[in-house]
Amino acid sequence: MNTRDVGSPHDEGSTLLLTIFYGFLSLALILVVVAATSLYLERKRLFTLADAAALAGAEAFQFGTVERGTTDVDRALDAADVQAAVTGYLALPHEDFEGLTMTQAVSTDGHSATVSLSAWWRPPVLTLFIPDGLPVNVTAVARSVMW
Numbered sequence: 001m002n003t004r005d006v007g008s009p010h011d012e013g014s015t016l017l018l019t020i021f022y023g024f025l026s027l028a029l030i031l032v033v034v035a036a037t038s039l040y041l042e043r044k045r046l047f048t049l050a051d052a053a054a055l056a057g058a059e060a061f062q063f064g065t066v067e068r069g070t071t072d073v074d075r076a077l078d079a080a081d082v083q084a085a086v087t088g089y090l091a092l093p094h095e096d097f098e099g100l101t102m103t104q105a106v107s108t109d110g111h112s113a114t115v116s117l118s119a120w121w122r123p124p125v126l127t128l129f130i131p132d133g134l135p136v137n138v139t140a141v142a143r144s145v146m147w
Helices: 014-058 079-090
Strands: 097-108 112-121 133-142
Touching: 014 079, 014 097, 014 112, 014 133, 079 097, 079 112, 097 133
Parallel strands: none
Antiparallel strands: 097 112, 112 133
C-alpha cells in the first residue's frame, strides 16, 4: 500500500463539492449584508429628511401668536400650519425616495411638530430573500426654542 493513498476511492470530488457549497454560502452572506447595509442607509436618509421637515414644521408658528412669558417666549403651533410647512418643505428638491409619502404632520402639544414619512426600499442586488423590497417608516419630533 502506498502511503500517499490515505483515503478510500469514494472520497474523490468531496473537496470540490465543499468548495462549491461554501462559495455559494459566502455569496449569499455577502448579498444579505449588502442588502442590510443598504436598508440601514436608506432609513437614515429618510430619517434625516423627516427630521428636517419636522424642524420646518416646528418653526411654522404665526408671529402674532408669540407671547412673552415670565421665563421665556411662548407660542402655539397650529396643526394646519405645521402640515402646510412640512408639505412645502417636502416639495423642495431632495434626494429621490421611491414612493415617498407623508403619513403624519401634526402638533399635538402646540410646542413641537411630529412628522412621519414612509418610502419604499428595494435591495441594490436582486436577492431571493427580499425580491420586492420593504416599506420604510420613520417618525421625527422637533421643537423650536425661543429665548
